[in-house]
Amino acid sequence: MIPELGYAITATALLMAVWGAGAAAGSVRAGRPALLLSAERAAVGAWLGLTLAMLLLVYAFLTFDFSVRYVALNTNRGTPFYYRITALWGALEGSIVLWAWMLALYTLIAVRRYRRRQPELYPWVLAVLLGVLAFFLLVMTVPAPPFERLHPVPADGRGLNPLLEDSGMITHPVALYLGFTGFTVPFAFAMAALVTGRTGEEWIAITRRWTIVAWYFLSLGLLIGGWWSYHVLGWGGYWAWDPVENAAFMPWLTGTAFLHSVMIQERRRILRLWNLTLVILTFGLTLFGTFLTRSGIIGSVHAFTQGAIGHFFLGFLALVLLGAFSLLAWRVDRLRAQGELDSLLSRESMFLLNNLFLVAATFTVFFGTVFPLLSEAVRGVKVSVGAPYFNLVNIPVFLGLLLLMGVGPLIAWRRASWDNLRRNFVIPVAAGGGAALLARALGLGNLLVLTCLALVVFVAGAMTLDYVRAVGARRRSGDGWGAATWGLLRRQNRRYGGFVVHLGVLVIALGVAGSQAWSVQTETTVKRGEHVELAGYRVRFERLTASEESNHAKVTGVFTVANGNMRPATLLPAKKFYPQEQSPIAYVDYRLGLIEDVYLVLGDFARDGSHATIRLQVNRLVSWLWIGGLVLTLGTVLAILPDRRRPA
Amino acid sequence: MTARVALRAGIPLAVVPLLLLLAYGFRTDPRAIPTPLIGKPAAPFSLTTFAGEPVSLDGLRGRVVVLNFWASWCVPACYDEAPVLERGWRAWRDRGVTLVGVNIQDTEDAARQFLARFDHTFPNAPDLGGRVSVDYGVYGVPETFFIDRAGRVRAKHVGAVTDQVFERHVRALAEEPS
Amino acid sequence: MSRRRRALAAAWLLAGAATVGAAPVAEETVQAIAAQLRCVVCQNLSVADSPSETANQMRGIIRERLARGETPDQVRAYFVERYGTWILLEPPRQGFNLVVWVAPFAALALGLALVAGVMWRWRRASDRSRAAAAPRPVDEAGRERLRRELADLDAR
Numbered sequence: 002m003i004p005e006l007g008y009a010i011t012a013t014a015l016l017m018a019v020w021g022a023g024a025a026a027g028s029v030r031a032g033r034p035a036l037l038l039s040a041e042r043a044a045v046g047a048w049l050g051l052t053l054a055m056l057l058l059v060y061a062f063l064t065f066d067f068s069v070r071y072v073a074l075n076t077n078r079g080t081p082f083y084y085r086i087t088a089l090w091g092a093l094e095g096s097i098v099l100w101a102w103m104l105a106l107y108t109l110i111a112v113r114r115y116r117r118r119q120p121e122l123y124p125w126v127l128a129v130l131l132g133v134l135a136f137f138l139l140v141m142t143v144p145a146p147p148f149e150r151l152h153p154v155p156a157d158g159r160g161l162n163p164l165l166e167d168s169g170m171i172t173h174p175v176a177l178y179l180g181f182t183g184f185t186v187p188f189a190f191a192m193a194a195l196v197t198g199r200t201g202e203e204w205i206a207i208t209r210r211w212t213i214v215a216w217y218f219l220s221l222g223l224l225i226g227g228w229w230s231y232h233v234l235g236w237g238g239y240w241a242w243d244p245v246e247n248a249a250f251m252p253w254l255t256g257t258a259f260l261h262s263v264m265i266q267e268r269r270r271i272l273r274l275w276n277l278t279l280v281i282l283t284f285g286l287t288l289f290g291t292f293l294t295r296s297g298i299i300g301s302v303h304a305f306t307q308g309a310i311g312h313f314f315l316g317f318l319a320l321v322l323l324g325a326f327s328l329l330a331w332r333v334d335r336l337r338a339q340g341e342l343d344s345l346l347s348r349e350s351m352f353l354l355n356n357l358f359l360v361a362a363t364f365t366v367f368f369g370t371v372f373p374l375l376s377e378a379v380r381g382v383k384v385s386v387g388a389p390y391f392n393l394v395n396i397p398v399f400l401g402l403l404l405l406m407g408v409g410p411l412i413a414w415r416r417a418s419w420d421n422l423r424r425n426f427v428i429p430v431a432a433g434g435g436a437a438l439l440a441r442a443l444g445l446g447n448l449l450v451l452t453c454l455a456l457v458v459f460v461a462g463a464m465t466l467d468y469v470r471a472v473g474a475r476r477r478s479g480d481g482w483g484a485a486t487w488g489l490l491r492r493q494n495r496r497y498g499g500f501v502v503h504l505g506v507l508v509i510a511l512g513v514a515g516s517q518a519w520s521v522q523t524e525t526t527v528k529r530g531e532h533v534e535l536a537g538y539r540v541r542f543e544r545l546t547a548s549e550e551s552n553h554a555k556v557t558g559v560f561t562v563a564n565g566n567m568r569p570a571t572l573l574p575a576k577k578f579y580p581q582e583q584s585p586i587a588y589v590d591y592r593l594g595l596i597e598d599v600y601l602v603l604g605d606f607a608r609d610g611s612h613a614t615i616r617l618q619v620n621r622l623v624s625w626l627w628i629g630g631l632v633l634t635l636g637t638v639l640a641i642l643p644d645r646r647r648p649a
Numbered sequence: 650m651t652a653r654v655a656l657r658a659g660i661p662l663a664v665v666p667l668l669l670l671l672a673y674g675f676r677t678d679p680r681a682i683p684t685p686l687i688g689k690p691a692a693p694f695s696l697t698t699f700a701g702e703p704v705s706l707d708g709l710r711g712r713v714v715v716l717n718f719w720a721s722w723c724v725p726a727c728y729d730e731a732p733v734l735e736r737g738w739r740a741w742r743d744r745g746v747t748l749v750g751v752n753i754q755d756t757e758d759a760a761r762q763f764l765a766r767f768d769h770t771f772p773n774a775p776d777l778g779g780r781v782s783v784d785y786g787v788y789g790v791p792e793t794f795f796i797d798r799a800g801r802v803r804a805k806h807v808g809a810v811t812d813q814v815f816e817r818h819v820r821a822l823a824e825e826p827s
Numbered sequence: 828m829s830r831r832r833r834a835l836a837a838a839w840l841l842a843g844a845a846t847v848g849a850a851p852v853a854e855e856t857v858q859a860i861a862a863q864l865r866c867v868v869c870q871n872l873s874v875a876d877s878p879s880e881t882a883n884q885m886r887g888i889i890r891e892r893l894a895r896g897e898t899p900d901q902v903r904a905y906f907v908e909r910y911g912t913w914i915l916l917e918p919p920r921q922g923f924n925l926v927v928w929v930a931p932f933a934a935l936a937l938g939l940a941l942v943a944g945v946m947w948r949w950r951r952a953s954d955r956s957r958a959a960a961a962p963r964p965v966d967e968a969g970r971e972r973l974r975r976e977l978a979d980l981d982a983r
Binding site: 234235236237238241242243244339340341342343344345349350353354357360361364365368369372375376379380382383384385386387388389390393394397398522523524584587602604605614616 | 854858862863865870871872873876877878879880883886911912913914915916917918923924926927928930931932934935938939941942945946948949950952953956
Binding site for chain 2: 867868880881884885887888906907908909910911913
């Protein structure tokens with residue numbers, strides 16, 4: 002019953018989305034506002050249908066309805082309750098449902114916000130949003146239906162991929178997809194602007210908050226993915242330059258470029274063509290990302306199964322890119338605006354360089370990701386392009402971006418006078434250089450880390466100087482530090498929200514540099530009662546225990562960890578044996594700290610518990626990545642607050 | 650005018666090569682790694698079978714050798730091909746062909762159970778430490794190598810072997826002049 | 828039901844393969860070489876990072892070969908002989924593979940040139956518009972109006 006009902010709901014939602022897209026576009030062409038109303042109702046209908054479909058699937062999961070193939074493949078009778086709900090997005094078909102549902106939700110929000118405020122652009126925005134939604138509903142109906150029936154109904158399901166039984170699984174896809182789908186709205190506005198010819202700054206001002214929120218969720222999704230990788234996959238790293246990781250990183254890069262570049266367009270009314278290109282690229286890259294994950298053309302730890310779905314995504318990607326760029330080419334004349342620059346040392350130049358570096362990084366990551374395919378196409382030889390390559394080629398660009406983060410916000414528009422430069426940068430430069438020299442004197446030899454440290458101190462110094470001066474100015478009129486800061490943050494929330502976000506990036510940068518440079522590891526076999534030492538930590542192997550959980554068997558190693566300062570802690574790394582998996586899954590245990598994490602993986606062990614092979618890592622500054630994420634959150638919230646500068 | 654039109658058309662057309670490359674991707678399998686060993690001398694190995702007997706490549710010089718890598722946890726492929734291998738062994742053992750099974754990353758009990766289940770009569774040995782599997786560039790199970798009488802690797806089959814595949818390769822190598 | 832029992836049994840059975848560690852041969856070298864090789868059963872992880880059994884065995888082979896006196900280059904070459912260049916985590920810097928090494932820097936250079944060109948054009952446009960906006964002499968009628976309005980202001 003459920004498969005048929007679900008399928009019917011999906012098909013109906015698809016028809017409504019298709020109708021809505023056509024009606025919205027038609028309402029402008031034919032000049033009939035009734036069509037627009039119909040399109041809005043169709044949008045509501047599609048969202049309702051998707052919500053129903055989701056609830057139906059969750060119901061099927063909770064009642065162990067194995068007549069639904071998706072349920073049978075992704076849970077079994079032992080799967081814990083909450084994972085049965087989140088298994089909804091645990092595999093291919095369900096992930097599309099989640100994506101489509103979020104897109105439908107965003108469409109409804111857009112309907113509410115813009116139907117009165119933007120009568121010109123709105124119908125086209127709705128048409129594009131519903132068109133994209135229709136595509137995802139089509140995927141849900143034809144190549145990857147979540148409601149396929151399984152015959153005969155098995156007694157028990159296969160079970161969720163054990164790596165997905167984790168809190169990261171609950172949040173990572175949700176955050177990531179909120180980010181991906183969020184970029185559809187600025188794209189829709191860009192298309193509307195091109196179609197209607199209203200290619201001025203209007204669409205940018207409207208979509209500013211959408212872009213920031215989407216960008217934030219994408220950042221959050223990437224960080225949670227790193228956290229998940231770190232504490233589940235057992236290799237002690239948080240980013241592997243895996244093709245699918247890259248595919249999520251690329252829209253983040255172009256999205257960041259877009260976020261900055263629109264600031265120039267808002268101020269100086271230039272770079273229109275470029276900004277439109279950026280937003281098309283960003284949306285295109287989100288589609289490319291989901292294509293890569295689902296088509297199986299490039300192997301990845303994330304890749305879902307292969308099938309016809311890849312063809313659908315490639316076709317849609319082609320349609321979107323060709324269509325959007327054709328629209329752009331058609332309107333190219335309206336987009337030409339001559340920019341003026343008084344000096345190379347100006348904020349405009351810094352923004353241009355910012356865009357250059359971010360787009361260069363995007364190109365690098367993209368080229369490295371598809372090069373194996375290119376090599377096979379041209380020479381028939383398979384090569385790998387992995388972490389060593391990406392780390393090497395991206396470092397100069399990321400260091401350059403750090404530098405720009407410090408210079409950009411403080412240098413003047415149009416032309417920076419020597420006075421401006423002196424006032425704003427002499428102290429931070431001195432601070433950065435001083436910090437590097439001090440670190441060198443204290444024994445830090447790694448040149449890259451030194452450079453990173455110098456840049457971070459420079460940026461932090463520049464921001465602090467600006468803040469102190471701004472607060473100082475307010476204090477002169479009588480406010481205390483607190484009130485002055487609060488006033489500053491509220492009045493200039495965009496600027497200082499940006500500062501806090503940059504601060505978050507700094508913290509993350511330090512975390513990355515520190516963890517790469519200073520983490521140590523060892524792999525060895527210990528006998529029971531013996532210990533291993535690393536970086537001042539002493540890890541003692543106590544014993545092995547075995548247990549049975551609801552859907553797996555577990556062998557746990559009990560280890561005591563101590564160093565001079567802290568109380569001894571017990572770590573319990575384990576090996577989990579799931580019946581549906583071919584090899585055991587390593588379950589890492591760790592002790593997190595502000596500066597150091599102790600990370601333990603259980604390898605082989607003797608049946609009698611007499612000895613075990615372990616991998617012990619002491620990772621440094623990894624926690625700063627997660628802290629940086631928190632700071633990013635604060636900064637984003639600040640940046641999207643309603644403007645207090647102008648009267649309502 | 651035409652130059653401008655060309656430039657304008659160029660913008661959308663610039664994405665076409667990329668789309669073509671991605672479409673090409675559908676024809677490739679990222680998980681299939683071509684082996685560089687075809688035509689090269691097969692790596693020597695010296696193992697002890699589950700029955701306690703020694704088996705080595707040098708000892709089999711002059712015979713066609715079919716080297717099969719398997720594991721008891723390799724479901725369903727190794728289970729599908731096991732009867733095929735036993736049939737092939739029984740058909741060709743007197744015609745100058747030897748089949749050797751190499752068990753990787755497995756436990757002794759599970760391996761013995763597998764052998765008993767399929768009543769394998771050809772030599773099977775565990776590859777402790779994985780030296781032999783890495784020597785042959787094995788990246789998954791099951792994989793089967795067809796080695797000629799002179800000790801060169803002539804073919805590699807990834808995935809479960811079928812009767813036709815076995816027959817085709819073995820016949821070709823067996824019928825070669827010594 | 829019985830599946831879980833079997834899984835638990837498998838857990839204990841699998842334990843038999845533990846090896847007692849040999850004395851490390853400059854463990855950093857082993858890790859360094861392993862970091863350049865791709866783990867063949869994982870996706871995109873290096874042999875140094877991968878927790879899989881295959882990677883474990885490959886690290887053992889690296890250790891063995893180094894202990895036998897081979898150089899890191901020889902160890903890498905051994906793996907390339909067996910698996911092809913695919914096993915290296917970065918493509919060797921020769922032949923067609925140079926494209927992927929050069930492309931990022933070429934793109935950056937090209938981009939810099941483009942940005943420089945744009946900035947130069949903007950400078951020129953700015954110079955031109957400044958020249959065009961140079962103050963023109965005020966005509967007599969204008970001057971007279973100016974005097975009157977200033978007098979008005981002073982009178983207030």
